[in-house]
Amino acid sequence: MDRLVRTILFAAVCGSAVVVAAQAQEAPRGDAANGKRLYLANYCYTCHGRVGQGGAYNGPAPALAKTAMPYEGLVGQTRNPSNDMPGYSAQVLPDQELADIYAYLQSLPGPSDPKGVALLKD
Amino acid sequence: MPKRRNEPDSHRRNFLKGAGLAGAAALSPIAAGAQVSAPKQDLKAPAPGSKQIAVETLPPIKDLINQTSSGGDFMVDVLKTLDIDYLAMNCASAFRGIHESFINYGKNTKPEILTCPHEEIAVHMAQGYAKIEGQPMAMMCHGTVGLQHASMALYNAWCDRVPVYVMIGNIIEGDKRAPGVEWVHSAIDPAAIVRDFVKWDDQPASLQHFAESAVRAYKVATTPPMGPVLLSLDAELQENPVADAETLRIPKLARVVPPVGDAGALADAAKMLVAAENPVIICDRLARTPAGMARLVELAETLQCAVVDNAGRMNFPSRHPLNHSFRRSVISQADVILAIEMNDPFGSLHAFSDRIARSTRSTTKKGAKIITLGLRDTYLKANYQDFGRYQEADLAIAGDGEASLALLSEAVKRLVDDSRKAAYEVRGKKLAAARQAMVEQSKSDATVGWDASPITTARMCAEVYAQIKDEDWSMVGTSIRLSWPHRLWNFDKSYRWNGVSGGAGVGYNLPASLGAALANKRHGRFTVSFGGDGDFMFAPGTLWTAAHHRIPMLYIIQNNRAYHQELMYLTAMAARRSRGIENAHIGTTLTDPNIDFATVARGFGVHGEGPIADPKDLAPALTRAVAAVKAGQTAVVDVVTDPR
Numbered sequence: 001m002d003r004l005v006r007t008i009l010f011a012a013v014c015g016s017a018v019v020v021a022a023q024a025q026e027a028p029r030g031d032a033a034n035g036k037r038l039y040l041a042n043y044c045y046t047c048h049g050r051v052g053q054g055g056a057y058n059g060p061a062p063a064l065a066k067t068a069m070p071y072e073g074l075v076g077q078t079r080n081p082s083n084d085m086p087g088y089s090a091q092v093l094p095d096q097e098l099a100d101i102y103a104y105l106q107s108l109p110g111p112s113d114p115k116g117v118a119l120l121k122d
Numbered sequence: 123m124p125k126r127r128n129e130p131d132s133h134r135r136n137f138l139k140g141a142g143l144a145g146a147a148a149l150s151p152i153a154a155g156a157q158v159s160a161p162k163q164d165l166k167a168p169a170p171g172s173k174q175i176a177v178e179t180l181p182p183i184k185d186l187i188n189q190t191s192s193g194g195d196f197m198v199d200v201l202k203t204l205d206i207d208y209l210a211m212n213c214a215s216a217f218r219g220i221h222e223s224f225i226n227y228g229k230n231t232k233p234e235i236l237t238c239p240h241e242e243i244a245v246h247m248a249q250g251y252a253k254i255e256g257q258p259m260a261m262m263c264h265g266t267v268g269l270q271h272a273s274m275a276l277y278n279a280w281c282d283r284v285p286v287y288v289m290i291g292n293i294i295e296g297d298k299r300a301p302g303v304e305w306v307h308s309a310i311d312p313a314a315i316v317r318d319f320v321k322w323d324d325q326p327a328s329l330q331h332f333a334e335s336a337v338r339a340y341k342v343a344t345t346p347p348m349g350p351v352l353l354s355l356d357a358e359l360q361e362n363p364v365a366d367a368e369t370l371r372i373p374k375l376a377r378v379v380p381p382v383g384d385a386g387a388l389a390d391a392a393k394m395l396v397a398a399e400n401p402v403i404i405c406d407r408l409a410r411t412p413a414g415m416a417r418l419v420e421l422a423e424t425l426q427c428a429v430v431d432n433a434g435r436m437n438f439p440s441r442h443p444l445n446h447s448f449r450r451s452v453i454s455q456a457d458v459i460l461a462i463e464m465n466d467p468f469g470s471l472h473a474f475s476d477r478i479a480r481s482t483r484s485t486t487k488k489g490a491k492i493i494t495l496g497l498r499d500t501y502l503k504a505n506y507q508d509f510g511r512y513q514e515a516d517l518a519i520a521g522d523g524e525a526s527l528a529l530l531s532e533a534v535k536r537l538v539d540d541s542r543k544a545a546y547e548v549r550g551k552k553l554a555a556a557r558q559a560m561v562e563q564s565k566s567d568a569t570v571g572w573d574a575s576p577i578t579t580a581r582m583c584a585e586v587y588a589q590i591k592d593e594d595w596s597m598v599g600t601s602i603r604l605s606w607p608h609r610l611w612n613f614d615k616s617y618r619w620n621g622v623s624g625g626a627g628v629g630y631n632l633p634a635s636l637g638a639a640l641a642n643k644r645h646g647r648f649t650v651s652f653g654g655d656g657d658f659m660f661a662p663g664t665l666w667t668a669a670h671h672r673i674p675m676l677y678i679i680q681n682n683r684a685y686h687q688e689l690m691y692l693t694a695m696a697a698r699r700s701r702g703i704e705n706a707h708i709g710t711t712l713t714d715p716n717i718d719f720a721t722v723a724r725g726f727g728v729h730g731e732g733p734i735a736d737p738k739d740l741a742p743a744l745t746r747a748v749a750a751v752k753a754g755q756t757a758v759v760d761v762v763t764d765p766r
Contacts, residue, residue, distance in 0.1 A: 043693045043703050046686065046765050051571035053578050055766030056603040057690050058476055065570050084476045086697035114565035117572065119584040120610075122591060 027071030028096070030103030039101050042093060047085070052108045058084040066110030071102050191364040194223030196329050197355065200336045200372050202232050206260050206287060208251065208640065209233035210244035212271075214264035216291025216307060219360025221262075233260055236640075236671055239663035241268045243633040245275030245350075246661070248286040250598060250634030253435070253620035254641035256411055258285040258343055265292035265312040265354060273316050274627045278634075279350045280319035281465075281508045282434075282624025283407050285343035286350040292325065293357045313352050318505045321349035329359060330370055337373045345378040346410065346522045347497045380410075382529055383495055383521025391460065391493045391517055392533035396542065398458035398491075400549075401427040402446075404470055405462040407434035408523045412616035415439070417527035418462075424534050426550030428452040432470060433608060434463075434621045440613035443554035448564070448609055452553075454485050463496040463523035466510030478698065482511075491516040495530075496523045508625065564609045576762045577737045579680065580606050583652075585737070586678055587611050589744045590650050596620075598638035599631040599651035601680040602687050603766060607652075617647060628685075629660030632677065636668050636756070639675035648751065649674065655681040655712055655719070662722055668756035669727030675756045676747055679719050681733065682765045684711040689765075723758035732760025 039045060044064075047057045052065030069077075075098055078088050114120040197220050213221060224235060238244040241263040248259035263272050269290050279286045293299045293308045313323040322342045326332035332355070339351040364370070395401045403422060409415050418438055422429045428446040430453060431438045438445055446452045453459065453471065461467045471492070472482045486492070494515045502509055519526070538546070568580035583606035596617045597607055613619050620638055623630035635651035642649045658679055668675060689710040696703040707713075720730030729750035731743040740761065747757035 041704065043689075043706060046690050046693060049571060049578065049764050049766065050576065051574045051578075051764075053570035053574070053580070053764070054567060055579075055764070056605075057694075061766070063567055063570050084694075086694040088697050089700045091700050092697065092702050110570065111566045112569045112572070114562070114569055117565075117569055117584075119581075119588050120565045120568055122587070122612075 027102050027106075028099040030096075030099035030101070032100070032103040032107040034097075035100035035102065035104030035107075038093075038097050039104050042088070042097075042101075044101065052105055061085070063111070064105045065108035067105050071099065074098060074102050074105075189363045191367060192219065192223060192227075193329050193332075193359040193362055193364055194220040195227045196364055196367075196370060197332055197336070197360065198223045198228040200333045201260070202228065203372055204287075204336070204340045204375060206233045206258065207255075208236050208248075209260040209262060210236040210238050210247045210637075211262040212238050212241050212244060212264075212268060214262075214268050214291060215303075216264045216266075216268075216293065216357060217262055217289070217355060217360060218291075219357060219362075220289075220291075220355060223360075236667060238633075238667050240661055241272035242275045242629055243636075243661050243664050243667060245272045245279060245286055245288070246630050246633035247637030247640070247664075247667070249275065249279045249282060249284045249624075249630070250620065250637030250639075251641045252284050252286065252637075253282075254596065254598065254617055254638045258287045258340070259637065260287040260289065262289045262291075264307060265290040266307050266309055269312060269316060274625075274629065275633075276316050276350050277319045277506070278623045278625040278627045278630050280321075280625070282621065283347050283349060283465075284624070285348040287340060287343060288320070288350055288352040290352065290354050291357055291360070292354045294325070294327075295356075295358065298358055312354050316352065318503055319350070320352045321501065323352040323354070325354035325356070326359070327356070329364060329366075332359065333370065333372050337375050340375060341378060346380045347501050349501070380522035380525040381497070381520070383519040383526040385529060387517065387519045388521075388526060388530045389533045391495070391519065392530060392537055394458050394491055394493060394517070395425055395427075395460060396534055396537040398427075398456075400452070400456050401425055401458040401460065402430060402452050402456035403427060403460045403462065404430040404432065404453065404464065404467075405434075405437050405523070406432040406464045406466075406470075407621065408437045408463040409435045409616065410522075410524050414524040414527070415616050417524060417531060421527055421531045421534065423550075424531060424538060424546075426546035426553070428456075428553050430470075432464070433619065434465065436613065436616050436619040436621075440608055440611060440618075443557055444550065446553065446557060446560075448605070449556060449560050450485075454487060456490055457487060458491045458493065459486065460493045460495065461513075461515075462494075462527075463498065464494070465498060465508070467492075467494060467515075468511040468513040471513065472511075476694075493517045493519070495519045495521060495526055497521065561610070568606070568610070571764070573737055574764070575735050575737065576682075576764045577735065577740065578764050579604055579766060581737050582678070582680065582740065582761050582763055583607055583610070585740045585744060586650065586652075586676075588741070589748050590648055590676070593648035593748075594646065595648045595650055596638070596642045597650050597652075598642075599635040599653055601631070601652050601654040601657065604652055604680060617642065617645070628654075628657050631657045633661050633664040633667075635677065636664050636673055636675060639668075639673050639756075640671070643673060648676070650676045650678070652678045652680055654686070655679055655683060655717065656685040658719065659712070659717070662726070665723055665726035665728050665756060665758065672754055673756060674751045674754050676751045677756060677758045679732075679758060679760045681717075681719065681760050681762050683713050683716060683762070684765065686710075686765045719758060719760035723756075723760075729755050729757035730760070731757065733762050734760065735762035 047055050047061035048064045049055050054063035055061045081087050244261040248261050251259045292312050324335040326335045343351040422444045429438050431447045471486050475481045492515045571578045598620050631653035639649035692706040693703045720732040723730030747759050750757040
């Protein structure tokens with residue numbers, strides 16, 4: 001249980017660090033529909049959720065829906081992850097496929113104001 | 123070794139048996155081709171005459187049919203003095219003697235038998251029960267095959283530091299075993315397979331020996347650090363008449379007062395904590411009783427310091443402004459860390475990298491002082507490595523955490539003057555604000571995918587909380603890495619939570635939750651538990667026990683149709699080797715066919731809802747399930763969720 005709680009926070013911190021460190025750069029054109037297929041087929045959803053809501057592996061896996069992370073940050077994290085996230089080589093997940101996945105993530109609705117969700121008021 | 127007590131002429135009878143066998147051999151026709159060369163003078167008994175053969179072929183004259191006393195009855199008398207409420211078991215011939223005594227002589231009360239269709243269920247029920255009720259449950263099983271079934275659950279209880287009072291049946295004397303099954307079901311040392319993870323065991327050789335060992339076992343199990351104990355009960359002792367009733371005596375049980383840490387050492391700890399700029403308390407299996415949480419709150423509020431609760435027990439209120447369990451960055455900022463009843467302090471104070479070259483790094487500030495308080499190190503065993511990596515400390519205090527907290531708090535209070543109080547208040551306000559920001563972030567995170575199907579775990583937990591928050595609820599189980607309840611629910615009472623499996627042995631959650639639900643039932647509490655589909659499949663028969671014994675519980679299956687943690691590990695391995703991950707589902711998923719848990723539940727006689735994959739359908743299903751629980755049933759709700 002301690003590892004559970006501890007790693008949740010660790011990954012949240014790492015996720016933020018990636019956002020900050022990555023250079024803003026325009027993403028190559030991606031196909032969101034194909035990106036969704038690839039996101040599911042490559043099991044990204046197993047840690048980050050089918051709709052990018054986040055989840056956990058050894059530690060927390062940050063939410064990716066409408067991520068503020070630039071495309072270059074996604075590539076960096078995928079090729080050389082900063083925590084226990086598996087690294088995916090270009091051989092397994094080429095750059096164009098990553099671009100498609102990025103397009104899919106950007107197409108997802110991000111977080112909303114929890115005050116508008118009755119069940120989250122208490 | 124005990125002797126049969128219902129046959130005053132047993133020696134003669136056995137002698138005649140031996141002679142009879144020798145005689146029969148002498149009279150038998152010789153098999154064709156057999157080489158017979160033994161000279162007559164080597165025979166140890168003369169060939170029997172016709173009278174002797176007649177004696178051997180008729181029932182023994184003095185083989186008694188009935189008995190008016192039994193060792194099993196005496197054992198029940200002894201066990202009743204221990205005030206044990208329940209005995210969870212799967213029936214077995216090896217303890218038929220004491221089983222009959224429990225139900226007829228003992229009238230199936232104190233303890234009352236809980237029928238469990240698997241020994242693992244029985245042990246896990248006892249584990250979950252003890253963590254809510256604060257008292258051990260007994261369990262009983264066959265000495266060989268039954269104990270083998272029970273062993274994984276015993277390992278969980280051992281790692282979780284929970285007392286379970288285990289009894290097994292055995293037939294010690296070879297000449298008393300019936301041919302066949304009784305031989306394969308007997309052992310010289312049946313406890314050997316679990317000795318690495320029980321605190322103490324014995325195989326009493328007489329009824330007086332049993333009486334003393336039974337009381338000792340209870341005392342050992344319930345003395346911190348607690349753990350399971352085991353008594354092997356010889357069938358002869360259980361079944362046969364009591365020959366020496368007038369000499370038997372049941373010893374008195376004196377419960378051990380848990381040891382408090384040395385007063386001088388606690389005073390030193392108080393000085394360090396009071397002088398610290400950012401002290402942090404981290405704890406795991408701390409609270410043994412309701413007093414544990416109250417004492418930790420008192421110490422934290424006196425110091426206005428952050429508490430990181432690893433949730434091995436219900437240690438600290440989840441919504442307390444000083445609860446920073448989900449803001450572990452406080453650990454890296456601490457200059458003094460007080461670690462109480464931590465099973466693995468190293469693991470909590472270091473980050474681990476699961477890479478090709480595995481590595482760790484400290485997450486504490488350079489120069490931070492570490493104080494450990496607890497009894498974990500006072501009882502270790504060597505084989506199973508449940509103690510974690512060695513953690514250096516600046517002050518290590520051996521003492522029960524809960525018992526020592528009162529003294530520590532008093533020592534701290536004596537040192538806190540007005541100027542310190544003012545500084546502490548400022549610290550407390552900063553911590554409260556940081557915690558509130560974390561809560562708001564968690565709520566925002568929970569909104570992502572709110573209406574998605576499969577249902578997000580955040581939505582599932584929010585829907586469940588909405589249905590139970592006005593009940594006197596007790597959450598007694600969770601699936602792997604499901605943290606939403608602890609992040610957002612209001613755990614404010616000592617029974618709101620009871621920890622996790624201990625040994626991470628899958629199959630704990632459903633039966634342990636039922637044991638906890640049994641404890642909650644007598645207090646009128648509403649029991650809720652989450653569990654994975656993989657865990658459920660290890661011991662689904664638990665539901666029959668729930669129905670049979672009328673134990674109410676709301677059980678939510680987080681059905682991600684996989685052993686999902688393993689699926690992710692396999693994905694990581696395949697990715698590491700750049701081989702693609704499309705095969706990672708092989709051996710890790712529970713699909714084709716999908717399991718219909720609601721139908722399974724109904725088959726065992728409990729209420730079943732689901733599978734529910736659309737979040738809109740969840741609230742009505744939960745409403746029906748909650749009504750069933752309030753009517754006294756267990757209700758299973760199968761929620762098809764996203765993996766995590």
